[in-house]
Amino acid sequence: MKRNIVNIGIVGFGTVGSGLVSILLDPKSELSKKLGFDLRIKRIADKDTTRDRGITLPPGLLTHDVSTIVEDPEIDIVVELVGGTTFAKDIILKAIKAGKQVVTANKALLALEGNEVFEAAGKMGVDVGFEASVAGGIPIIKVMKEGLVANRIQSVYGIINGTANFILSKMTEEGASFNDVLAEAQRLGYAEADPTFDVEGVDSAHKLAILASLAFGIPLSYHSQYVEGISRITPLDIAFASEFGYKIKLLGIAKSDGHEVELRVHPTMLPRDQMLAKVDGVFNALYIESDAVGPTMYYGRGAGARPTGSAVLADIVDIARNLRHGITARVPAFGRPANEPFKVRKMSDVTSCYYFRFSVHDKPGVLSKISGVLGQHDISIESVIQKGRKEGGSVPLVILTHEAVEHNVKTALEEIRRLSVVEADAMMIRVEGANGR
Ligand code: HSE
Numbered sequence: 228m229k230r231n232i233v234n235i236g237i238v239g240f241g242t243v244g245s246g247l248v249s250i251l252l253d254p255k256s257e258l259s260k261k262l263g264f265d266l267r268i269k270r271i272a273d274k275d276t277t278r279d280r281g282i283t284l285p286p287g288l289l290t291h292d293v294s295t296i297v298e299d300p301e302i303d304i305v306v307e308l309v310g311g312t313t314f315a316k317d318i319i320l321k322a323i324k325a326g327k328q329v330v331t332a333n334k335a336l337l338a339l340e341g342n343e344v345f346e347a348a349g350k351m352g353v354d355v356g357f358e359a360s361v362a363g364g365i366p367i368i369k370v371m372k373e374g375l376v377a378n379r380i381q382s383v384y385g386i387i388n389g390t391a392n393f394i395l396s397k398m399t400e401e402g403a404s405f406n407d408v409l410a411e412a413q414r415l416g417y418a419e420a421d422p423t424f425d426v427e428g429v430d431s432a433h434k435l436a437i438l439a440s441l442a443f444g445i446p447l448s449y450h451s452q453y454v455e456g457i458s459r460i461t462p463l464d465i466a467f468a469s470e471f472g473y474k475i476k477l478l479g480i481a482k483s484d485g486h487e488v489e490l491r492v493h494p495t496m497l498p499r500d501q502m503l504a505k506v507d508g509v510f511n512a513l514y515i516e517s518d519a520v521g522p523t524m525y526y527g528r529g530a531g532a533r534p535t536g537s538a539v540l541a542d543i544v545d546i547a548r549n550l551r552h553g554i555t556a557r558v559p560a561f562g563r564p565a566n567e568p569f570k571v572r573k574m575s576d577v578t579s580c581y582y583f584r585f586s587v588h589d590k591p592g593v594l595s596k597i598s599g600v601l602g603q604h605d606i607s608i609e610s611v612i613q614k615g616r617k618e619g620g621s622v623p624l625v626i627l628t629h630e631a632v633e634h635n636v637k638t639a640l641e642e643i644r645r646l647s648v649v650e651a652d653a654m655m656i657r658v659e660g661a662n663g664r
Contacts, residue, residue, distance in 0.1 A: 232265045233547040236296030238318050239308030240273035240289065243332050243359065245280045246532025247306070247539045252282065258540075266547060270296050297321045304546055306539060307331040316340050319355070323347045328555065330542040332359035332535055335424075338433035338449040341440075345560045352556050354549070356542025361434040362387055362511040364534030365527040366541060371441040371515070372562035378517035380442040382482040384659070387434040389509035389529045390417045390425035391457050391477040395465075395494075396507040399474060402462045417509055417530065427456030428477060428492040435479035438513075439490050443483050444567040448490065453574040455493040464584060464654055467625045468496050470612060471582070474504040475656065487572040496582055496658040575634035580609070580658035582627055585643065586650040589613075589622040593648045597624065600646075604639040606631040609661070621650040627658065 237244055250256065251268060259265055271284070272293045296302055297318060305322035307329060309315050315336050322329050329348070331337070337344065337360055348355045358368045362385070371380070386392050390412050397408040409426060412418050417425075424430040436449040457477050468475050473496040482489040497504040502524055506512040511529025516522050528534035549557050587593045598608055607629040613622060628636075640653050 229551045230264070232267050233304065233550055234267050234269040234299075234302045235304045235306055235543060236269055236299065236302040237271045237306045237308060238273075238293055238296055239306075239310070240271050240275070240280065241308065241310075242532045243535045243539065244271065244273070244306075244308045245282060246534070246536030247308070248280075248282055248284070248536075250533060250536050250540055258544075262544065262547070264547070264551060266543060269299065269302050272296050293318060297325060297327070302327065303550055304328045304330060304543055306543065307333060308539070309333075310335070312336045312339055316344070319344055320347055323351050323353055323355070326351055326353060328354045328356075328546045328550070330356040330359075330539055330546065332357070332539055334360040334430070334433040334437060338436040338447055341437070341447040348560065349556075354546050354556055355560060356546055357437070357560075358542045359535045359538035361437050362513060362525070363389075363527070363529040363531060364537045365511060365513065365525050365529065366538065367438070367513055367525055368441065369541070369545075370523075370525065371438070372558055375515070375517055375520065375523075376562065378519045380483075380515060380517045382480070382516045383438050383442050383513060384503060384515075385431070385435065385438060385479040385513045386476055386503060386506050386511055387438075387479050387513070387529065388425050388428075388431045388477060389511055390422065391428075391431070392506065392511070393417055393509045394426065395457060395460070395475055395477065398460070398462055399465050399469070400507075402466070404462060405458060405460060423456075426458050428454045429456075431477060431479045431492045435481055435490060435492055438479065439481040439488065440561045442481055442515075443488055443569060444561060444563045444565075445488065445569040446566050448569075448571065451490055451571040453491040453493065453577075457494050459654065460494055460656075461654070463623065464582075464656065467584060467612060467623070468582065468656070469499070471496075471610065471627055472499055473497060473582075473658065474499045476503060476506075478503070478659070480659070487570045489572045489577055491574065491577065494656050496656050498660050501660050575632075575637070577633045578630050579633065580628055580630055580661045581606075581636055582654075582656040582658055583625070583640070584654040585624045585626075586621045587624045588648045588650070590648070594624065596646055596648060597626070597643055600639050600642045601626070601628070604631075604635040604642075606635055606639055627661075
């Protein structure tokens, strides 16, 4: 007989935990009508049991003691929402060992330790749901695992860090400096506890590792990715990008040509009329190219209590529905039963178009010296702007290139840096989508 109640235990009653509980206890919720059975919060554990979260809990539900969740035989699903990679890993592995289903929002843990977690879950035949780990409320994990199962995915381009997108959007709209907007993002509570994770691309890379495993069936490969953040981007670069018709976004990019995969996070110039370029503020978006359906795009809130709580609850419901039919691990964690062989393309072998901003002396022959070095390294110029704007004693010289190989670019920039007419290190930003590429 099907059970009428599925019991869940929640570890972590912070922002996402509160969002989840507020949805579950919402008197206007249609959840039990949709389910036809009850999801019962059996227990919530958090180190802080006194803080007012604006939610009235039945007495005795909140405890300090995680073992009352992991060791309770009546709890079917353990929801890990504490974050971090040590305590959280311990809870998840204990829950798996106890034969419980697990749901987590923990992108850092999955990116860094996920191979071990999923191996343990596979051995026990339990599910580990992780919808909330990437792009908050956008149900991208289910889309990639199930909705796009008919497709071979070729590429994924993601704006997957809301804080970085908020900062770049504000810098674009207001001409504000990076540091001023970062301070505002922190005041508004968007940034991670350590904001360097947001602005240096680490949080995006955690999420990209998960997306790449879903897209290409490869093991979680966080350490094989190229990661560069947005802290070097200046209002001047944003203004020049705009003059060329581009916007700057922090993108996670995963591409496969069937032989090698590219896994990279970096600031990227996108033509301003492209859909991803129009995604502003704290919003996230993913653009996926795949063979049967073609391009598809997904947009929504990538963070916040209720959007992320919505994704956590989607996993809980999926698992609970299966449990009622006596089924677990119906869909493999990454949508296929075994990892594919793979090779990550070295960043030095990646090809891209490029934006360079040099700080140069404003005198005859400078452009020809620089273009000469670029030419020697097989880098062809697409357009140039030199406006004599005042920037210290020098002027900015801005160049967009056609497609070039990254290691040629690095060598050329090193040679150009040594020219006596060049004042400082060049700014280099990769360009995607130029000429429909
Ligand atoms: N700090 C993250 C962001 C939160 O800004 O997107 C969601 O993972």
